[in-house]
Amino acid sequence: MTDTGRLIPRRRDMHPVPYDPEYKTSVTRSPNLPLLSLESTPSEETGPRFGHGLIGALDNNLILNFSKGAAPAIGERIRVHGRVVDENARPVPHTLVEVWQANAGGRYRHVKDTYFAPLDPNFGGCGRTLTDENGYYEFLTIRPGAYPWPNRGNDWRPMHIHVSVFGHSFGQRLITQLYFEGDPLIALCPIAATVKDRGQLDQLVAPLDMGASRPMDYLAYRFDIVLRGRRQTMFENKPEGM
Amino acid sequence: MVQKLGTLTETASQTGGPYVHIGCIPTFAGLPGVYPEDLGLSPIAEGAKGEVITITGSIYDGTGWAMRDAMFESWQADGTGRYPGTPGADPAVNGFCRFAADKDTGEYTLRTIKPGAVKGHDGRMMAPHISIWIVARGINIGLHTRIYFDDEDNSNDPLLARIEQRPRVDTLIAKREGAGQYRFDIRLQGQGETVFLDI
Numbered sequence: 285m286t287d288t289g290r291l292i293p294r295r296r297d298m299h300p301v302p303y304d305p306e307y308k309t310s311v312t313r314s315p316n317l318p319l320l321s322l323e324s325t326p327s328e329e330t331g332p333r334f335g336h337g338l339i340g341a342l343d344n345n346l347i348l349n350f351s352k353g354a355a356p357a358i359g360e361r362i363r364v365h366g367r368v369v370d371e372n373a374r375p376v377p378h379t380l381v382e383v384w385q386a387n388a389g390g391r392y393r394h395v396k397d398t399y400f401a402p403l404d405p406n407f408g409g410c411g412r413t414l415t416d417e418n419g420y421y422e423f424l425t426i427r428p429g430a431y432p433w434p435n436r437g438n439d440w441r442p443m444h445i446h447v448s449v450f451g452h453s454f455g456q457r458l459i460t461q462l463y464f465e466g467d468p469l470i471a472l473c474p475i476a477a478t479v480k481d482r483g484q485l486d487q488l489v490a491p492l493d494m495g496a497s498r499p500m501d502y503l504a505y506r507f508d509i510v511l512r513g514r515r516q517t518m519f520e521n522k523p524e525g526m
Numbered sequence: 527m528v529q530k531l532g533t534l535t536e537t538a539s540q541t542g543g544p545y546v547h548i549g550c551i552p553t554f555a556g557l558p559g560v561y562p563e564d565l566g567l568s569p570i571a572e573g574a575k576g577e578v579i580t581i582t583g584s585i586y587d588g589t590g591w592a593m594r595d596a597m598f599e600s601w602q603a604d605g606t607g608r609y610p611g612t613p614g615a616d617p618a619v620n621g622f623c624r625f626a627a628d629k630d631t632g633e634y635t636l637r638t639i640k641p642g643a644v645k646g647h648d649g650r651m652m653a654p655h656i657s658i659w660i661v662a663r664g665i666n667i668g669l670h671t672r673i674y675f676d677d678e679d680n681s682n683d684p685l686l687a688r689i690e691q692r693p694r695v696d697t698l699i700a701k702r703e704g705a706g707q708y709r710f711d712i713r714l715q716g717q718g719e720t721v722f723l724d725i
Contacts (some may be wrong), residue, residue: 301666319723328670350557384550392554393556397616410532461540
């Protein structure tokens with residue numbers, strides 16, 4: 285019984301609502317009509333694979349990867365680590381995890397970010413890594429700052445890191461955001477609030493992990509990620525109608 | 527009480543936000559040098575077998591405005607319908623591409639080879655198609671759709687056959703505009719809304 289079955293259908297009620305008037309941009313960017321629900325096909329069950337040759341030595345070190353090791357980024361040093369598993373609780377090895385974030389002042393290095401918090405000359409804001417054979421990954425970075433954004437009159441994004449994961453099939457593709465334990469802005473954020481299931485929102489909040497922190501160096505936060513799983517059964521490939 | 531299933535729930539999606547390019551295609555976003563080059567620059571290498579094609583289009587929001595900040599990923603089979611990584615697949619086709627709407631015009635371009643038809647699990651052939659995944663600010667969970675081609679026989683495609691309103695089938699079919707040139711516009715909402723997939 286190999287892990288080649290159909291993808292388990294997405295539980296859309298465990299995801300954010302596409303249309304949420306409190307997150308104004310979603311109003312014109314959400315489909316009005318229902319999605320077409322279908323069993324996965326080889327087009328969704330296959331997907332790109334990336335090898336270790338892709339990953340540079342500093343790619344998962346956002347403190348150093350923009351300056352090429354010349355000078356560290358400004359901010360509170362943190363390690364973000366965790367495990368990528370699927371809905372069957374199986375590890376997802378050798379899959380690409382990408383992150384991006386604002387700097388310690390809450391500013392992105394992007395032509396469209398005009399917030400007056402300063403750019404850090406030694407911080408770019410992106411990183412990537414592959415999970416190991418057991419699904420584990422880690423990044424070294426600085427804690428991103430909260431920042432204001434144009435939505436309602438006075439909305440602020442909580443401190444967050446964007447996380448993109450591939451899995452092993454195109455149908456597993458996922459982008460999410462990591463929030464930090466104890467941040468009072470999470471409860472006020474209309475983007476976080478697009479996730480209506482409280483337990484699912486809690487799963488986006490990384491706890492402080494003192495056991496994984498390094499004395500006199502960095503604090504650690506743990507962020508586990510669950511991707512869609514595949515049905516595990518020998519009752520597959522029945523001709524139509526049987 | 528019953529036995530515990532021991533299964534997990536998929537992590538909730540969140541929007542890629544306005545700066546998704548920083549994380550996925552940093553050189554495009556104005557951060558050159560962090561990586562040697564952006565991931566997914568091309569789904570094909572020199573010598574890929576098949577007809578080289580270019581697909582261009584725009585993605586429109588519910589007001590009809592061409593979005594300038596959307597990012598796309600595509601995944602496809604090789605010219606004979608084999609997915610990369612499966613036996614006999616063309617080694618010059620990696621099948622994956624990342625591309626973005628132009629920041630000034632909103633137009634995107636995908637240059638690739640036309641994929642072959644792919645056999646489904648039930649043995650029925652799926653007409654040649656490219657799978658597309660769309661993320662942007664305001665899109666809370668990435669949108670899946672497919673690009674088919676108007677110069678292929680799409681009449682027996684199992685996915686297209688499932689679309690009840692026949693005019694909506696056209697939203698998934700790229701229009702041939704010249705030799706190797708196709709147009710595929712995406713409408714997120716409203717009149718002519720593209721069929722998006724829960725698949």
